[in-house]
Amino acid sequence: MVDRGRVTVGKRRRRSRKKFIGRTILFLLFVAIGIGIYAAGKSLLGTVSASGSDLIVTEVATFASAAKEKEIPKEFNGMTRKVAYLTFDDGPSKYSNDMMDLLKQHDIKATYFMLGDNMNTYPDAVKRMVEEGHYPGLHSMTHDFNKLYKSGGSGNFIKEFQEAQGIVENLTGFKPTLIRAPYGSAPQIGESFRKDIADAGFKMWDWTLDSLDWKFIGQPNRILEQIKGTLTADVEVILLHDRQQTLEALPSIIEYIQSKGYEFEVYDPNAHFVCNFHHDKRL
Amino acid sequence: MASWKKFTAIAALLSVVVGLTGCGAAPTTKIFEAFEKASSAEVNVTAALETLKTLEDKDEKQYINILDQGKTDNRNVQTLIDNTNKALEERKQAIEQVKVHLDDARSQMGELDKAIAKLKDEELKKQAEQAYTAYVKRYDTFKALHEKYGQWLEREQFIYDELKSQNTKLKSITTGISERNEVYRQVEELKTQFNDYTTQFNTLKSDFYKGAGLQVTKTEGNQDDNAEQQEG
Numbered sequence: 397m398v399d400r401g402r403v404t405v406g407k408r409r410r411r412s413r414k415k416f417i418g419r420t421i422l423f424l425l426f427v428a429i430g431i432g433i434y435a436a437g438k439s440l441l442g443t444v445s446a447s448g449s450d451l452i453v454t455e456v457a458t459f460a461s462a463a464k465e466k467e468i469p470k471e472f473n474g475m476t477r478k479v480a481y482l483t484f485d486d487g488p489s490k491y492s493n494d495m496m497d498l499l500k501q502h503d504i505k506a507t508y509f510m511l512g513d514n515m516n517t518y519p520d521a522v523k524r525m526v527e528e529g530h531y532p533g534l535h536s537m538t539h540d541f542n543k544l545y546k547s548g549g550s551g552n553f554i555k556e557f558q559e560a561q562g563i564v565e566n567l568t569g570f571k572p573t574l575i576r577a578p579y580g581s582a583p584q585i586g587e588s589f590r591k592d593i594a595d596a597g598f599k600m601w602d603w604t605l606d607s608l609d610w611k612f613i614g615q616p617n618r619i620l621e622q623i624k625g626t627l628t629a630d631v632e633v634i635l636l637h638d639r640q641q642t643l644e645a646l647p648s649i650i651e652y653i654q655s656k657g658y659e660f661e662v663y664d665p666n667a668h669f670v671c672n673f674h675h676d677k678r679l
Numbered sequence: 680m681a682s683w684k685k686f687t688a689i690a691a692l693l694s695v696v697v698g699l700t701g702c703g704a705a706p707t708t709k710i711f712e713a714f715e716k717a718s719s720a721e722v723n724v725t726a727a728l729e730t731l732k733t734l735e736d737k738d739e740k741q742y743i744n745i746l747d748q749g750k751t752d753n754r755n756v757q758t759l760i761d762n763t764n765k766a767l768e769e770r771k772q773a774i775e776q777v778k779v780h781l782d783d784a785r786s787q788m789g790e791l792d793k794a795i796a797k798l799k800d801e802e803l804k805k806q807a808e809q810a811y812t813a814y815v816k817r818y819d820t821f822k823a824l825h826e827k828y829g830q831w832l833e834r835e836q837f838i839y840d841e842l843k844s845q846n847t848k849l850k851s852i853t854t855g856i857s858e859r860n861e862v863y864r865q866v867e868e869l870k871t872q873f874n875d876y877t878t879q880f881n882t883l884k885s886d887f888y889k890g891a892g893l894q895v896t897k898t899e900g901n902q903d904d905n906a907e908q909q910e911g
């Protein structure tokens with residue numbers, strides 16, 4: 397532009413000079429308009445590039461997880477720990493308070509598997525249980541074999557446990573996840589049924605030792621004999637019930653188990669281990 | 680006379696140009712730049728997170744080895760435990776690295792409430808608001824996660840100290856593991872929450888860009904370039 401200006405110098409000097417100024421101004425105008433359009437586009441729409449190539453944006457990252465729950469060793473440094481879990485089914489009942497008094501005397505925390513109706517009848521027992529560090533596990537609403545297992549699916553079973561779970565949560569604010577299937581999980585609970593239980597967020601315990609206490613009405617000694625004859629494993633989950641004969645046998649049961657070198661533990665969701673007849677790791 | 684007219688015309692045009700460029704960027708640009716400055720400030724987070732994952736995985740395997748080889752005598756596993764403790768220290772450094780970058784990213788983002796309020800298009804405003812909220816919640820979740828992660832490492836340390844000790848008791852090992860598992864679960868929950876907000880932010884800001892008519896290309900966070908420098 398400037399060169400072209402120079403060529404015209406000399407001929408009709410004044411007019412060409414005017415022309416030159418005019419052209420320069422026009423040129424500047426176009427440049428200004430160009431910048432203006434670009435800037436307007438940029439400020440209105442972001443950073444739209446003249447060549448149409450895309451803006452690069454960066455996605456932010458997520459956390460991965462490689463850690464798992466740590467398993468509790470049964471043996472270490474030459475030591476073996478013998479642990480007994482006292483578990484009481486079918487409660488709460490009118491014996492629950494006396495039983496909890498007894499457990500308190502021995503500084504033992506137990507694991508309960510309770511029925512919905514009984515929780516509604518003895519709500520204070522459920523509250524006390526949680527306050528004193530026992531585990532308020534679930535044992536369905538009805539305990540009805542046909543209803544729970546004979547409907548052709550897991551629907552009734554899950555619904556009953558969810559209802560029972562809601563009762564405990566309403567009473568105590570604690571939402572238990574450990575359940576025990578009435579009559580045990582075998583043979584009535586199959587593969588896909590178990591998957592449904594796990595998918596519903598539950599863990600399921602059967603037992604390793606059956607005290608048969610339910611049938612020894614008025615014979616607390618027979619319960620003790622049964623336990624004496626079957627207490628062998630380093631970890632025993634002992635099936636008992638919230639009943640009169642069990643309450644009567646309890647002091648001697650505790651004494652015997654302790655004499656064999658066991659410590660008592662309560663179910664701890666943070667130290668869960670598999671204890672079902674199917675050895676199903678999902679539960 | 681004519682030059683006066685021209686001068687007036689130039690002055691008018693210049694004022695338009697200045698009006699469009701000089702008086703601060705439009706809210707859309709400001710928000711885009713804040714989002715991308717913060718996002719690109721996180722580029723090194725990916726590596727730190729990868730380190731964390733590797734170390735968590737290593738710990739998992741070492742722990743099983745320690746229990747297995749220390750069954751009869753824990754003098755067999757002293758070196759193994761020392762190595763695991765070193766890995767815990769590295770994990771601490773890695774999570775601190777993540778924190779440094781996320782803190783920086785958060786300050787790059789700045790406070791966007793005013794810029795968002797200036798958006799005229801209601802739909803666009805909603806998109807920007809949601810993306811920004813997801814980002815702020817993600818950062819707040821990280822702060823909680825960072826604190827819990829520290830507690831988690833302390834619990835891990837306690838377990839390894841117990842496993843190493845000559846007077847170790849199974850009872851206290853058990854208690855230590857139970858407490859560790861509880862904190863670990865809380866960390867996992869926070870990780871899930873953090874990841875949910877991450878997905879939300881990535882998706883929502885992308886929606887916002889689309890709504891604003893911006894043509895964008897995504898990177899996985901391995902580009903060091905600021906979005907602004909990428910203009911053609």
Ligand SMILES: [Zn+2]
Pocket residue numbers: 485486535539578579
């Ligand atoms: Zn029962």
